[in-house]
Amino acid sequence: MKDFVFNIKSYLKDYNYIWKYKLVWCLPFILFLVILDLISKAIVADKMVLDGAAVKFIPNFIGFQYVINPGAAYGMNAEKIGLTISIASLVTLFLIGIFIFIKNKYWLIPINLMVAGSFANLLGRAWAPATNNGVKGGVIDFLKFEFSFFGSDSYIFNLADAWVSIAVGVIILILIIYAILEIIELVMRKKDKNKYEFYFDIKNRKQVLFEVYYQKLNIKKEDKMTYNQYLKSNQELSREWKEYKKKE
Template sequence: MLTLVIAGLTAVLDQIVKLIVQGNMELGETIPLIRNVFHLTYIINPGAAFGIFPHQEWFFLGIVVVLYAAFFIFRSRIPAKPVYFPAGVGLLLGGALGNAIDRVRIGGVVDFFDFRIWPIFNVADIAICVGVALIVLYFWRKD
């Protein structure tokens, strides 16, 4: 249950932040928060991380369906302890859902965090990366 709560909250937070960005910025606009270090830059990414595989919405949506199917098939095998494992799965699922909603809604993913030396990303991307890191940590520490 914790996994689904985290997934839901993650997807909702991601969508709220994206709607705020879309409602207050023009596409392509950049707002320097720390000049030449950290900007908010509103773009639509038609691909995956680093813009790879652009305009493959059905492929990415298929991955999300497979992730959720795997979760529902194997959910009884997800250990409750340590709590960071189901939390990591929830972050992964929530981030994937947040980006999938964008793909269905606008045909790409709203990105806006811009560190100038790294591709622009969003809340869902952060959740996916942290979730995967927690899952890897679990398997690395597991006997």
């Protein structure tokens, strides 16, 4: 058991979390989305009437209607506000955990959106006004589609919900791209093993370069790689691959 705990501690200590990339690029993006969502909710709470009539914004596309949803998505668990907040908190912590450990820059795009959406809604519950029935802890929703597509006109949401929905779309897109690349790599491996091995080597070297450059912020000056050096090295790897293909 002691060996197991020691191995876990060593793994966590030595793991490359690419903190530099997450602090320089991801965190500002997440904070921007969270702040934008909270500002939009504050404006709606100040300027609109709770449970009032819908207001057209873009005709036949989207409008505004201010409601407070005490439940989760689609009003689930609306009568169990404590359970809803507990689940939302666990989901947010789970997403933050994924954010901490993931180091693929493409998968970080939807994770950033999901963390921003989940965290913004959780924060929003802390200060949102009570419903007309006096229930506290709900989340402000105000966007409503004015067209019917699988019941879209019956769903009222907010920007944080939109971030999560966009994240799901990005995940589907990434999965499709990965599936296509896997097929291309499989064909390449069967057709020309040497070409595949060279391609795989370039791919791995690019990932290593990315992880090394974005490993941490505090690096000794003599070991520090500038952003221009990083870009140049990345371009050189791309050039190697292009030159290899030209030789065929």
